[in-house]
Amino acid sequence: MSRIFWCLFFTFWPIVAIVVCAIAPAMDWSFPGNREAATPLGQRIDDLFYLILGIVTVAFIGTMGALAYVLWKGSRNEDEKGWFSHGSHNLEVIWTIVPSGVLLFIALYQIDVWAIYRVRDYENRDVDPRPAHLVAEVTARQFEWRIRYPAPGTKFKTYKQVKDWLAKPHAGDVYAVNKLFVPLNRETLIYLKSGDVQHAFFVPDLRVKQDAMPGQSIDIWFTVNRAGKFNLTCAELCGWGHYKMRGEVEAVADLQAELRRLKSLQDYDGVTPPQATSAKASGEATP
Amino acid sequence: MISRPLILTLLALLPLAVGCGDYQAEFVHDERVEELQKSSPDAAVNVRGILAEHFGSPNTLVAWGALPIDFGEISGTVLSSTDINTLRIALDSDPPGRLGRVAVVLGTKTPHNRLAADYDAANRTLRLVPQDGAAAVAPGTTIRLIGHNLQAGRRLFMQHCMHCHGVTGDGNGPTARYIANHRLNPRPRDYRRGLFKFTSTKNGFYASRDDLRRTITQGLAGTYMPSFLLMETEKLDAIVEYVRFLAMRGEVERRLLDHLKDLMPTADGKPPADLKSLEKELAVDGFAEAFADAASLVAENWSNAELPENSVNPSQARLPDTATSRLKGRNLFISTKINCAKCHGEGGRGNGAFLGDFQKNPETQQNYETPGLRDAWHNMIRPRNLTSGVYRGGRRPLDVFRRVTAGIKATPMAGFATLPEEDRWHLVNYVLSIPIDGAFFDEHGHQYHGGTNPHAGHDHSDGHSHETPHATDDSQPKGSSPADSRTTKPVPTKSAQDKKTQP
Numbered sequence: 001m002s003r004i005f006w007c008l009f010f011t012f013w014p015i016v017a018i019v020v021c022a023i024a025p026a027m028d029w030s031f032p033g034n035r036e037a038a039t040p041l042g043q044r045i046d047d048l049f050y051l052i053l054g055i056v057t058v059a060f061i062g063t064m065g066a067l068a069y070v071l072w073k074g075s076r077n078e079d080e081k082g083w084f085s086h087g088s089h090n091l092e093v094i095w096t097i098v099p100s101g102v103l104l105f106i107a108l109y110q111i112d113v114w115a116i117y118r119v120r121d122y123e124n125r126d127v128d129p130r131p132a133h134l135v136a137e138v139t140a141r142q143f144e145w146r147i148r149y150p151a152p153g154t155k156f157k158t159y160k161q162v163k164d165w166l167a168k169p170h171a172g173d174v175y176a177v178n179k180l181f182v183p184l185n186r187e188t189l190i191y192l193k194s195g196d197v198q199h200a201f202f203v204p205d206l207r208v209k210q211d212a213m214p215g216q217s218i219d220i221w222f223t224v225n226r227a228g229k230f231n232l233t234c235a236e237l238c239g240w241g242h243y244k245m246r247g248e249v250e251a252v253a254d255l256q257a258e259l260r261r262l263k264s265l266q267d268y269d270g271v272t273p274p275q276a277t278s279a280k281a282s283g284e285a286t287p
Numbered sequence: 288m289i290s291r292p293l294i295l296t297l298l299a300l301l302p303l304a305v306g307c308g309d310y311q312a313e314f315v316h317d318e319r320v321e322e323l324q325k326s327s328p329d330a331a332v333n334v335r336g337i338l339a340e341h342f343g344s345p346n347t348l349v350a351w352g353a354l355p356i357d358f359g360e361i362s363g364t365v366l367s368s369t370d371i372n373t374l375r376i377a378l379d380s381d382p383p384g385r386l387g388r389v390a391v392v393l394g395t396k397t398p399h400n401r402l403a404a405d406y407d408a409a410n411r412t413l414r415l416v417p418q419d420g421a422a423a424v425a426p427g428t429t430i431r432l433i434g435h436n437l438q439a440g441r442r443l444f445m446q447h448c449m450h451c452h453g454v455t456g457d458g459n460g461p462t463a464r465y466i467a468n469h470r471l472n473p474r475p476r477d478y479r480r481g482l483f484k485f486t487s488t489k490n491g492f493y494a495s496r497d498d499l500r501r502t503i504t505q506g507l508a509g510t511y512m513p514s515f516l517l518m519e520t521e522k523l524d525a526i527v528e529y530v531r532f533l534a535m536r537g538e539v540e541r542r543l544l545d546h547l548k549d550l551m552p553t554a555d556g557k558p559p560a561d562l563k564s565l566e567k568e569l570a571v572d573g574f575a576e577a578f579a580d581a582a583s584l585v586a587e588n589w590s591n592a593e594l595p596e597n598s599v600n601p602s603q604a605r606l607p608d609t610a611t612s613r614l615k616g617r618n619l620f621i622s623t624k625i626n627c628a629k630c631h632g633e634g635g636r637g638n639g640a641f642l643g644d645f646q647k648n649p650e651t652q653q654n655y656e657t658p659g660l661r662d663a664w665h666n667m668i669r670p671r672n673l674t675s676g677v678y679r680g681g682r683r684p685l686d687v688f689r690r691v692t693a694g695i696k697a698t699p700m701a702g703f704a705t706l707p708e709e710d711r712w713h714l715v716n717y718v719l720s721i722p723i724d725g726a727f728f729d730e731h732g733h734q735y736h737g738g739t740n741p742h743a744g745h746d747h748s749d750g751h752s753h754e755t756p757h758a759t760d761d762s763q764p765k766g767s768s769p770a771d772s773r774t775t776k777p778v779p780t781k782s783a784q785d786k787k788t789q790p
Contacts, residue, residue: 144506144513169676169722177506178516240450240462246517269605270685 359436387438440529479537616717
């Protein structure tokens, strides 16, 4: 009786785990917002996750099936004595080589995505496209995101120009806080700084997460391919107000128009009305 | 006998019960109440009592109608009453979110006040806190629920603001000391003087609701006051009302204690000589009147801040941001007429000569022990470094204009409302140009970055140069290319003086 109970017990839980995984997407237990990544690279990162999930599922079902089979078989067999396998050279070799092979495969397969995330997307082009796509400098502070855009219409050609811009304020810069506008379907370069301690710029929907280090300007490179607003959070415990670092990234078709609107709010002198703006949007700029 | 596993399980679950106590936050009294306690305990009791009666405690707030606060009011009718403490009601509008322990006013002619325990919106059932001598409520009685806005403000304040600004709004919350010890940052604001630094109102006036709202949404750049930009409008409004409530409570208390100052212990720690007669005069006979006077003065001050005629608004648009205008601003900046440079320094770095002077404490009329500028809370503060490009009160020309006109309240930064408006705009143009183009002008009226000689010490290794002070390259609109704007940086000539530097 008790043997059969334990057979069923150890068979039941793997089945529960598989059922839970299978219904997860339908139950909103999936990726943040239960949506596809809003960046092409994010979709590839998701694909890697699914690949690993597939490998793990096969291994899980295989080992659990084998366990259930062995338990069941053994519980029926009253006569035969168990086989003591400790120290079996062949078995040791097999369970070292098979997982190593799987891990090596994953390691090689994911290199591409990592390379795109950090370097390759611009390295092999004739002209480095990145300076031309500079969108903003984001400074994480306890406990807010201070944002600075170059003057609307600014075109950067070289890294030197970008570095000069990052080094000090320039005429026409547009300032904002906690709400970052990025262009839709265009490559976006953001420089991340920290005003005090370590923070992390995390936009789950974009699958973008980058630590902000004091004293460094760290580049973040992505393309948003879905219009909309995405939550921006701090993913590095940065102090007692960590939870307050609630921000928003919005992908808009016409970034320049948005910047001109923010700029006109920032240039408000109390007399000349700013450019036509929706009542809700006012007050976003000019911290 | 209890089994060991059971004991172990209970012990393991014990940490979960930590923090389950019924913690009641309380308003802290001004420290002078403790002083008063030593010489005249009766007067101290009176102070505590009258404040509790009119303002309540954080968990049972009092919506006192004499204060210009939007407590949040919903009216309706009683449909039926199940018993003395349970009513079915129809409200004119749904309460936003939780109702909280609001005041319930029943009837109009002889209103009957009760306290709400909770409200079940689905069944429209209001439960009241049991009260001695409460009468049954007839169907059809009008009902007013007062205070949901203040309750919501309190909840949000406790979540987001209290840890710095304190339960009482005294700027003494549990995390305040981490900021106060930080030499770069101002202390969290103590609301109890009714003083807020960054306002849109004229000198001598309080902060308007819009000013507080702006500070909360935008934060104060360069300080530890963060931005709450994404907070919903109604939550924001609730916090603003609660901050005003705390400010009014604190200031009424301060003014009441000012009224009782003769009862305080004398310098040698003894009660004043004629304590009994003074007590009767100040803490008994004239007490209620003094309290009412303090409250009405505070209420009037806060109401006045909302009036449009008390806000600073320029009558003419910003003057074009030209080199000429900036130079005029510069000349005003260093003039003895308004003495900006005495604090902000010739180079705008916030290192002016006044910083070495001893300031007088306005309360004791004695000099402070260390030199340096002080705010109304006696905290050491520094004049803004205008080269940093960080503007705590906002970077819009309007904001800087208001700073120049009304000053920064509660600080030595004075307002210059008497200065002609053009001159104030010249100053604004100059101040806004400092982080970008430097604070200094050379003999030709050209702005340049610090140092004594404008044409020495510049790094021209980038192949560009601007050693020609009369460069006439104004075909390149400024801001179109930051890198270019850096190398052909404003070297405005006489012919290019009208070139706008802001695209």
